Amino acid sequence: MDRTSQNFSFDLELQDSNTGANALGLMKAKAGYLRKDATQVFLIMSNESEPKHTEVDQVKSRPWRLEDVLATVAIALMCLITFANVVLRYVSDVSIGWSEEVSVFLMLLLVFAGAAAAAFHDQHIRVEFLYDSKNTQIRRRLRMLSVWLTTLVLTAVALLLIKTAIGEYAYQEKVSSLDVPRWWLTLPLALLCGLGAWRAAWGGWLRRGID
Amino acid sequence: MMAGLVLFGLFILCMALGVPVAVALATAGMATLMLTNAGQPWFGLLPAAQNAVASISSYPLMALPMFVLVGAIFDRSGIARRLVDFAIACVGRGPGMLPLVAIAVAMVLGGISGSAVANAAAVGGVMIAAMSRAGYPPPFSASIVGAAAATDILIPPSIAFVVYSVSVPNASVPALFAAGMIPGLLAGLALIIPAVLISRIKGFGLEESSMPRPPFWPSLREAIWGLVAPVVILGGMRMGWFTPTEAAVVAVFYGLFVGMFIHRTMTFRQLPEIFREAALSSAVIMTVMSLASIFALSVNTIGLADPLIEGIKNFGLSSFETLCIVMLLLLLVGMILDGVSIFLVFLPLLVPMMKAFGWDPVWFGVLLTMAIAIGGFTPPMAVNLLVACRMAGISMESTIPWVGWLVLAFSVATFSVMVVPELALWLPRILKY
Numbered sequence: 255m256d257r258t259s260q261n262f263s264f265d266l267e268l269q270d271s272n273t274g275a276n277a278l279g280l281m282k283a284k285a286g287y288l289r290k291d292a293t294q295v296f297l298i299m300s301n302e303s304e305p306k307h308t309e310v311d312q313v314k315s316r317p318w319r320l321e322d323v324l325a326t327v328a329i330a331l332m333c334l335i336t337f338a339n340v341v342l343r344y345v346s347d348v349s350i351g352w353s354e355e356v357s358v359f360l361m362l363l364l365v366f367a368g369a370a371a372a373a374f375h376d377q378h379i380r381v382e383f384l385y386d387s388k389n390t391q392i393r394r395r396l397r398m399l400s401v402w403l404t405t406l407v408l409t410a411v412a413l414l415l416i417k418t419a420i421g422e423y424a425y426q427e428k429v430s431s432l433d434v435p436r437w438w439l440t441l442p443l444a445l446l447c448g449l450g451a452w453r454a455a456w457g458g459w460l461r462r463g464i465d
Numbered sequence: 466m467m468a469g470l471v472l473f474g475l476f477i478l479c480m481a482l483g484v485p486v487a488v489a490l491a492t493a494g495m496a497t498l499m500l501t502n503a504g505q506p507w508f509g510l511l512p513a514a515q516n517a518v519a520s521i522s523s524y525p526l527m528a529l530p531m532f533v534l535v536g537a538i539f540d541r542s543g544i545a546r547r548l549v550d551f552a553i554a555c556v557g558r559g560p561g562m563l564p565l566v567a568i569a570v571a572m573v574l575g576g577i578s579g580s581a582v583a584n585a586a587a588v589g590g591v592m593i594a595a596m597s598r599a600g601y602p603p604p605f606s607a608s609i610v611g612a613a614a615a616t617d618i619l620i621p622p623s624i625a626f627v628v629y630s631v632s633v634p635n636a637s638v639p640a641l642f643a644a645g646m647i648p649g650l651l652a653g654l655a656l657i658i659p660a661v662l663i664s665r666i667k668g669f670g671l672e673e674s675s676m677p678r679p680p681f682w683p684s685l686r687e688a689i690w691g692l693v694a695p696v697v698i699l700g701g702m703r704m705g706w707f708t709p710t711e712a713a714v715v716a717v718f719y720g721l722f723v724g725m726f727i728h729r730t731m732t733f734r735q736l737p738e739i740f741r742e743a744a745l746s747s748a749v750i751m752t753v754m755s756l757a758s759i760f761a762l763s764v765n766t767i768g769l770a771d772p773l774i775e776g777i778k779n780f781g782l783s784s785f786e787t788l789c790i791v792m793l794l795l796l797l798v799g800m801i802l803d804g805v806s807i808f809l810v811f812l813p814l815l816v817p818m819m820k821a822f823g824w825d826p827v828w829f830g831v832l833l834t835m836a837i838a839i840g841g842f843t844p845p846m847a848v849n850l851l852v853a854c855r856m857a858g859i860s861m862e863s864t865i866p867w868v869g870w871l872v873l874a875f876s877v878a879t880f881s882v883m884v885v886p887e888l889a890l891w892l893p894r895i896l897k898y
Contacts, residue, residue: 318741325744326737329530336527336714340707354524361527362518365755368748369487378485378749381801381846385483396483403484407491407756414514417507443518 319374321449324367328360335360355431359439366443370450373404374457401458408451415444468767472497476760476810486806487756491517494759501766513759520631520758521751524710525638528579528627530747531713535622536583537743538717539574541731542724544691545587548573549595551688554679560671561664563599564609565657567592571613572653575620576695577716579627581841585614585849589856599673603857605663608864611842611850612656612871618804618838619649621699622709625837628754628805629830632812633819636826638709639702640898644827644889648835648882655878659870690723703896750805757809770817777818784822788883791815792836796876799840803848807837828882831889835879843872 316322339353372378380400387393419440427436472493479489495510502509539545552566571588578584589610596606618625621642630638664670697719702712724731731739764770777787798807819829842850844861850868854861882888 318737322741322745325748326741329534329744329747330740332527332530333534333714333717336531336711337718340711340715357527358522358524361530361751362522364530364744365521365748365751368745369752369755371745372749372752377745378487379753379803379806380483380485381480382483383801383845384481399482400484400488403479403492404488407488407495410495410510411491411514411517411756414507414510415518418511418515440518 316375319371321367321370321374321446321453324446325364325371328364328367332357332360332364352432355429362439362443363446366446366450369408370446370453373408373450373454376400376457376461378404397458397461401454404454405451405458408447408454412444412447412451415440415447419444466772468497468501468763469769471500472760472763472767472769480802486802487753490753490760490810491756494756494761494763497763498759498766501763513762516758516762517755520761521755523631525708526627526631526751526754528622528638528710528713529624529751530743531710531717532579532622532624532627533583533747533750534740534743535713535716535720536578536580536587537739537746538720538724538731539577539694540583540587540590541735541739542691542720543728543730544577544688544694544720544723545570545574546591547684547688547728548691549591550679551684551692554681554684558673558676558678560669560673561661563592563596563601563670563673564606564660564664567596567606567609568613568616568653568656568660571610572616572620572650573692573695575617575649576699577622577691577720578617579622579624579713581614581617581838581849582852584617585610585852586856588614589853593853593857596670597857599670599676601664601669603859604863605669605867607850607853607857607859608842608867608871609656609660610853610856611847611864612868612875613653614849614853615838615841615875616649616653616656618834618841619645619652619831621645621649621702622713623834624750625804625808625834626830627709628750628808629812629833631754632808633816633826633830636830637898639896640827640893641830642699642702642709643893643896643898644831645834646892647888648831648878651881651888652835652838652875652878655874656871659874663867663870690727694719694723753806753809757806760810761813764813770814773814774818774821778821784824785883787818787822788824788832791818792832792879792883795833795836796839796843799837800843801846802840803846804834804837804841807840808833825886825890827893828886828889832879832883835875835882839872839875839879842868842875844868 335350335353335357339350343349376397384392385396385400387396419437422437422440423435428434429436429439475496476489476493479492480486484492495513498510498513499508548570549566552569553562556562556565567588570592571584574584574587578587589607592610593603593606596609597603617623623642623645626641626645627638630636630641694716698712698716701707701715702709707715721731725733782790795807795811798811802810815833819826841848844850844865847861850861850864854864
């Protein structure tokens, strides 16, 4: 795993003594439906007893990659901007004119960056009936198929968005409310989509021998 | 017709093979578009990518990640445990009381969080251990928690309603929120009946009677922060203080304040992890929304809805019979597919059908949400129940003897909303949404 990303890693010792969930020693980070959001909800509450399959499977102290940082910063900024807007409106009757547009763009960043992170960890929602088959051969092939198709789709969307951005640049389209060139908004999304394609392939490669 | 077969055939094949739902939707949609637009530059796929961005560029949709974040924060704010103590202080101890408390607390939390999974995690974290100490079998407790959490997406705020509202423009989020209230309470009450009856008949929780009952006033004082939250969120929206999105953000700050300074169950160092978790969970849901728009684009491009509706009308089914079939179909699909995906796959077909039969969009949204709420705790693919089973350390199969009764109760509540649309439509009309 990349060493550089370790610099980002926050040393988190999270537990929730209140819910008592950690006492149950739950949550093996098994591949699955649950992992998509549920384990994230309380993997954090679980304690050290987690078997370490591979670095990709650890959610608890998983390193902060570019896409994690982007998605987290985006959601935090969305909160701050919206809250500031509510407070300002009641205190001074002014509201931040650009808050909606910027929030929507931050949400797009959140989705595209988060999609890349989920692709890397194979956490997108799926029907697992066959995917978790007992037969190792079938399971391996299906995982391969998932990785390939995810990479393919994300690459296609990335290319189409780049093409869109080029068109927007050529026609000098502007976002009316923000007065910025539209391709400024489209291009980052295209690049994040490309990053997602790369992460899907790389995550699949890291998980290749694991059953 | 050929293109329609490719579209749905490819989608079902991909889904069966375990390809992520979002990718399956995009693969099927893009392949169909390429077939139908073969002559055009870039196979006519450019609108597909633009749709994928445009479909999630909506300000009201921002309520979704915000309410996911609210769920993640309230999960750790220590509010659930205090609500449980207070509820026990109210209803007392005895067989069947803890299941009742679990359902009631899930409903109050439903007034704060918009996601059933977060609800199951918060309630399950407290109730499953408490119920097994009192002598309830873990499969029974897990079934109760999983089913009770399903009321969350009916009781406002609700992520499901936000998604529905984005796809169905003439059903506004506030109207849907108001419409979900009574059906949500009804479903919760319907769950209490089998929960209490089964406990009484089977003699579960006999040890409970000898357990201490928390004192009323001190537990009220502890629980007050949690009890006030739904009032602030729902009342604030009702009074026009803030939009649903802003209500979610206010709830985020309220939850952080209570968790960090009042109950002291969270620290600043945990915040990055909590925010990342919420960001990734909502990104996963919204990726499906984004790529589903490619699927919807090809459904519209090949004009699939009209012949289908024509066919149903020629078949001579009445409006109510069609609705029954739609609901049964969604219940079946809900057993294997998660709620948001169901909305996104079927709404391109269901919305024209709704218009053709003149169904009220708000009422229809409530019915669909009730169907997917049931899917949330019907094995084999049941997210809420899965969370509860993980916490109880049991397999999902072991819950089957109990969960069936709860599915039945929830279905009865759903059927009454089908027969009496006023149950959903009365409140939004009174509130003038």
